[in-house]
Amino acid sequence: MAPVVYPTTNLTATEQLVFERGEGIYIFDNKGKRYIEGLAGLWCTSLGYSNQEVIDAITEQLNTLPFSHTFGGKTHQPIMDLAEKIREIVPVEDAYVFFGNSGSDANDSHYKMLRYYFNAIGKPEKRKIITRERGYHGVTVAAGSLTSLPANLAHFDAPLEALSILRTASPHYYTGRRGNETEEQFVDRILEELETQIQQEGPETIAAMIIEPITGASGVIVPPNGYYEKLQAILRKHDILIWADEVICGFGRTGNDFGCTTMGIQPDLMTFAKQLSSAYFPISAAVIPGWMYEAMIEPSNQVGVFGHGFTYSGHPAACAAALKTLEIYERDNMFAHAAEVGAHLQQRLRETFESHPLVGEVRGRGLIAALELVSNKTTGASFDKGIAGATAQRACEKHGVILRAVAGNALAFCPPLIITTKQVDDMVAAVSVALDETYGILREQNLI
Numbered sequence: 180m181a182p183v184v185y186p187t188t189n190l191t192a193t194e195q196l197v198f199e200r201g202e203g204i205y206i207f208d209n210k211g212k213r214y215i216e217g218l219a220g221l222w223c224t225s226l227g228y229s230n231q232e233v234i235d236a237i238t239e240q241l242n243t244l245p246f247s248h249t250f251g252g253k254t255h256q257p258i259m260d261l262a263e264k265i266r267e268i269v270p271v272e273d274a275y276v277f278f279g280n281s282g283s284d285a286n287d288s289h290y291k292m293l294r295y296y297f298n299a300i301g302k303p304e305k306r307k308i309i310t311r312e313r314g315y316h317g318v319t320v321a322a323g324s325l326t327s328l329p330a331n332l333a334h335f336d337a338p339l340e341a342l343s344i345l346r347t348a349s350p351h352y353y354t355g356r357r358g359n360e361t362e363e364q365f366v367d368r369i370l371e372e373l374e375t376q377i378q379q380e381g382p383e384t385i386a387a388m389i390i391e392p393i394t395g396a397s398g399v400i401v402p403p404n405g406y407y408e409k410l411q412a413i414l415r416k417h418d419i420l421i422w423a424d425e426v427i428c429g430f431g432r433t434g435n436d437f438g439c440t441t442m443g444i445q446p447d448l449m450t451f452a453k454q455l456s457s458a459y460f461p462i463s464a465a466v467i468p469g470w471m472y473e474a475m476i477e478p479s480n481q482v483g484v485f486g487h488g489f490t491y492s493g494h495p496a497a498c499a500a501a502l503k504t505l506e507i508y509e510r511d512n513m514f515a516h517a518a519e520v521g522a523h524l525q526q527r528l529r530e531t532f533e534s535h536p537l538v539g540e541v542r543g544r545g546l547i548a549a550l551e552l553v554s555n556k557t558t559g560a561s562f563d564k565g566i567a568g569a570t571a572q573r574a575c576e577k578h579g580v581i582l583r584a585v586a587g588n589a590l591a592f593c594p595p596l597i598i599t600t601k602q603v604d605d606m607v608a609a610v611s612v613a614l615d616e617t618y619g620i621l622r623e624q625n626l627i
């Protein structure tokens with residue numbers, strides 16, 4: 180094994196797939212085997228693997244100005260153009276954009292900008308952040324503490340106490356309901372618990388709540404109807420900002436421009452990465468409203484500097500990649516395409532898997548979905564240690580589809596936005612064979 184500390188990997192595992200090249204929605208390993216990239220890499224390669232226009236835009240920028248930083252009075256055209264473009268398309272008033280390199284650092288940047296802002300307006304006590312069980316927001320120190328998945332917290336002494344993070348229930352009805360609770364009763368109960376928590380903590384001590392409109396890495400959870408409407412009313416009532424982490428949902432994934440649009444959320448802050456540049460170059464964006472920026476100007480006047488920034492904040496080649504990606508989304512009506520093919524994916528998944536003995540729930544919206552693998556379809560009982568998810572993931576790879584088992588036994592789909600209905604059918608057919616095989620393997624092991 181090469182001396183790499185592999186990220187988010189069981190470090191004792193020795194099995195590896197080595198990839199060599201990509202083309203459209205397909206990726207090829209070093210033995211020449213072709214796979215459908217059913218998770219768009221890590222929920223990011225929206226335009227697939229061979230978009231020459233994006234490659235040319237990056238190359239041209241590298242040939243002209245391969246680097247220029249943006250600290251202390253320096254700037255360049257691509258960063259200015261990209262910020263203007265983002266302002267034009269986001270549902271945040273007079274948006275300002277802080278650029279970074281990853282979803283994690285964008286969330287850390289938001290965390291710090293919130294502190295900076297509330298200090299600036301003389302409310303330093305308004306500092307706590309609410310996050311949800313099963314939320315995924317990255318792995319840096321603040322973002323990693325906002326994440327609620329056990330593997331991202333255990334052994335890192337996270338969440339860091341000083342970050343003042345509050346946790347509330349995940350809006351996943353299938354795994355979170357009690358007894359015969361209806362969806363509406365479930366929503367009312369978890370939101371009542373949240374409001375009690377807000378009152379106990381004191382709303383004046385809570386800055387924001389971070390939400391993924393539809394969660395990705397923690398199992399593709401689509402909250403029940405009514406959840407966001409009621410949640411927003413509670414947060415507005417208590418003057419708590421809504422921080423939408425659109426790292427996966429942003430740019431067409433859910434069939435609309437943003438996950439917030441699909442789920443009816445009016446965000447104050449937004450986080451973007453991944454599909455912002457279709458992963459051709461790392462870039463992230465932490466979007467804040469104009470009124471927040473105006474207040475942030477004050478302390479920097481006194482202290483002399485807004486002391487937060489990365490060497491590669493707004494790297495020119497990354498901005499060029501993002502600008503071209505956004506141009507292609509618009510020119511090719513990519514979000515309408517994602518809505519259409521996404522509806523087909525959702526329908527095919529339900530038709531094919533709802534009656535499968537291994538599948539407890541089929542869920543998703545647009546081009547993001549998951550199958551919840553269960554050992555007992557009636558009770559919804561799960562498998563230990565993600566054994567079904569891991570087995571299914573391997574079986575899918577054998578049959579030429581890359582998917583990702585997340586949150587244990589949820590098999591996640593998130594193909595490139597450019598996928599066609601025919602390619603969706605190919606993918607679903609291969610996964611169907613793989614799931615039957617998985618069922619057989621788990622039976623042989625007496626796990627069902």
Ligand code: PMP
Nearest residue numbers: 281282283315316317424426427
């Ligand atoms: N937020 C969400 C919703 C994510 O899905 C991810 C990554 N899967 C992140 C933040 C972190 O992004 P990155 O891996 O680029 O740091």
